[in-house]
Amino acid sequence: MDERMIEAAQTGDINLLYVLILNDPYVLERIDAVPFSHTPLHVAASAGHTEFMMEMVKLKPTFARKLNQGGFSPMHLALQNHRTQAVLRLLRFDEGLVRVKGREDFTPLHHVLQTGNVDLLIKLLAVCPEAIEDVTVRDETVFHLAVKNDMFEAFQVLVGWLIRSRHESAQRWENELLGWADIDGNTVLHIAAIRNKPRVVELLLEHMRRNQINAKNLEGLTALDIQSQYPWNERQAHRIVDMLRKAQEL
Numbered sequence: 001m002d003e004r005m006i007e008a009a010q011t012g013d014i015n016l017l018y019v020l021i022l023n024d025p026y027v028l029e030r031i032d033a034v035p036f037s038h039t040p041l042h043v044a045a046s047a048g049h050t051e052f053m054m055e056m057v058k059l060k061p062t063f064a065r066k067l068n069q070g071g072f073s074p075m076h077l078a079l080q081n082h083r084t085q086a087v088l089r090l091l092r093f094d095e096g097l098v099r100v101k102g103r104e105d106f107t108p109l110h111h112v113l114q115t116g117n118v119d120l121l122i123k124l125l126a127v128c129p130e131a132i133e134d135v136t137v138r139d140e141t142v143f144h145l146a147v148k149n150d151m152f153e154a155f156q157v158l159v160g161w162l163i164r165s166r167h168e169s170a171q172r173w174e175n176e177l178l179g180w181a182d183i184d185g186n187t188v189l190h191i192a193a194i195r196n197k198p199r200v201v202e203l204l205l206e207h208m209r210r211n212q213i214n215a216k217n218l219e220g221l222t223a224l225d226i227q228s229q230y231p232w233n234e235r236q237a238h239r240i241v242d243m244l245r246k247a248q249e250l
Contacts (some may be wrong), residue, residue: 012049071103179212
């Protein structure tokens with residue numbers, strides 16, 4: 001990308017942008033022709049220049065879903081740089097940007113889960129509920145990621161949203177996602193057992209079916225097997241084992 005175009009995007013200079021287009025009407029076309037390109041929209045989103053960003057989206061809508069050489073879309077970069085207003089403005093242009101899969105199939109929603117920004121999490125789910133279905137390249141759901149990143153509040157919000165949602169797919173999501181297995185065959189309950197998270201286990205058991213509670217991973221272990229074998233914190237381990245045994249008896 002031309003240095004002056006980078007400068008325009010970094011400073012949010014819309015006038016300079018149009019000077020460059022006047023001098024070379026195909027300047028944006030050449031950038032778009034590169035399969036993986038760090039476009040002016042990526043630069044502006046990273047810097048939080050929302051007016052320049054939306055001017056660029058108008059001129060080149062395809063930039064909004066384009067991945068750069070690092071595997072990130074403009075919205076991914078806006079999130080990484082804590083440009084919340086830029087994220088919200090992009091959502092007004094295209095709600096589906098929440099589902100753009102970047103590096104390792106991480107979506108913007110997955111990124112928000114890792115940061116634990118509950119307010120933004122709620123906003124993303126409100127504009128694009130279907131994003132809750134998306135999984136990473138390791139088949140991890142948003143629930144897996146919340147537990148793995150020790151984001152219990154975000155996990156609570158996700159479960160509560162799932163239970164209260166009136167979306168036509170809500171019942172299917174509840175049935176499938178809470179018992180979803182990742183690439184290693186681990187459900188969220190397995191992960192909670194591995195990470196010794198009694199609050200997560202307690203919340204999950206309120207909404208999981210018996211066959212999900214007794215599901216085995218690729219090593220042939222249930223969550224109870226894992227917790228019984230690897231009790232890192234004895235007090236918490238006993239609590240989790242007791243909960244899992246009682247759930248199996250119901």
